[in-house]
Amino acid sequence: MQTKLLTGCLAVAMMMGGASFTVAEEMPGPDGAALWNHISKVSPYTKWGQWADHEGMLAGRAPHGKFHKVFVNKKGTDSTSPPLQYGAIEVKENYSPSKELKAITVMYKVKGYNPDSGDWFWAKYSPTGKVLKSGKPKACIGCHSTRVANDFVLVHEFKK
Numbered sequence: 622m623q624t625k626l627l628t629g630c631l632a633v634a635m636m637m638g639g640a641s642f643t644v645a646e647e648m649p650g651p652d653g654a655a656l657w658n659h660i661s662k663v664s665p666y667t668k669w670g671q672w673a674d675h676e677g678m679l680a681g682r683a684p685h686g687k688f689h690k691v692f693v694n695k696k697g698t699d700s701t702s703p704p705l706q707y708g709a710i711e712v713k714e715n716y717s718p719s720k721e722l723k724a725i726t727v728m729y730k731v732k733g734y735n736p737d738s739g740d741w742f743w744a745k746y747s748p749t750g751k752v753l754k755s756g757k758p759k760a761c762i763g764c765h766s767t768r769v770a771n772d773f774v775l776v777h778e779f780k781k
């Protein structure tokens with residue numbers, strides 16, 4: 622009986638500990654490995670939402686891969702007009718023509734990180750989370766800056 626009670630208390634304590642951890646969830650700094658840890662473990666992106674005008678797996682354009690899925694965290698989907706809120710993250714899964722996951726590209730809005738280019742931190746990962754590119758790659762910014770007015774976002778159209 623005693624042990625049972627104790628185990629129960631422990632379980633509750635652990636649950637409460639877990640809950641408070643989620644509330645106090647810290648956002649990662651502009652760092653490829655820290656961001657991967659966040660989107661894969663702290664707040665797995667596969668559980669996030671999507672833009673209402675860009676749901677499910679869709680056909681993509683070069684250079685990202687034939688098919689893709691874009692996941693957006695709450696700070697992102699809560700953003701109703703550009704710019705997106707700080708802390709917003711977009712994760713794009715890039716698939717081959719045979720729908721094999723090839724790479725994961727991410728945009729993360731970090732206050733003061735790169736004010737000239739929308740304060741986005743850019744990262745590209747292998748499907749297992751190896752950092753292939755991160756920071757302020759000219760190529761990422763170059764292509765996406767065709768839509769500065771839409772805060773560098775290409776798959777979602779903010780209503781004017």
Ligand code: HEC
Pocket residue numbers: 680681682683684685686689691711712713726727728743744745754758760761762764765773774775776777
């Ligand atoms: C040659 C142009 C080009 C380059 C370079 C490029 N992108 Fe993109 N990106 C696109 C296009 C076009 C889309 C829209 C979806 C699609 O067609 O695949 C997109 C969509 C995205 C999205 C989904 C969110 C959004 O913008 O709507 C992310 C995240 C993303 N790209 C990240 C990156 C990262 C990180 C890099 C650099 C490693 C990069 N992109 C380089 C053209 C580019």
